[in-house]
Amino acid sequence: DIQLTQSPSFLSATVGDRVTITCRASHLISTYLAWYQQKPGKAPKLLIYAASTLQSGVPSRFSGSGSGTEFTLTISSLQPEDFATYYCQQLNSYRITFGQGTRLEIK
């Protein structure tokens, strides 16, 4: 199975900061990668798919990049509502896997 490793696991930042989360895959997955945001007690929300395509309705401060084995999610200017946990997910095969998550907290 394809393993996804996110870094960092925990990130402390301030409103207005630019932050980047990295997701590394154990095998080549082309651009078959999605990013989700999850807030406590809520279902995950799709932010980015196909590594860099912004889901409809998601603010443009979110962006994704990468291909192959290394991917990034960037938030250009953190807003209060962005403090949450972020997960990457690979869909290179029907056997999906998730990264372990990155918890983004207010400094």
Place this chain on the structure above:
Amino acid sequence: QLQLQGSGPGLVKPSETLSLTCTVSGGSINTKGFYCAWIRQPPGRGLEWIGTIYYSGTPYYNPSLETRLTMSVDTSRNQFSLKLTSMTAADTAVYYCAALISTDWGSRGFDLWGQGTMVTVS
């Protein structure tokens, strides 16, 4: 617009079978490219993929669960279901149903999610 509503028991005894159903509203599950998935999240932990099933009924299971897992689709009821046997405390989690529609698997993400069902094994 399409919505998912999960349903099932909140409490299951050890060794028993968990049965969950996800009902799709606002559109038909009997659509080419309609993929349904179950994903779970133990308390305080990350997301774990359980399995995915295509609208035609072809399932794909997490290898760590496949000996205990059965997923199915009922297009007449617009529902998909999960059965997980031999439940233990390690299966305690919030269980989410999710879906995506794409004729090119991998090119989209799961943009439809149910509200989640907390299942406790005790």
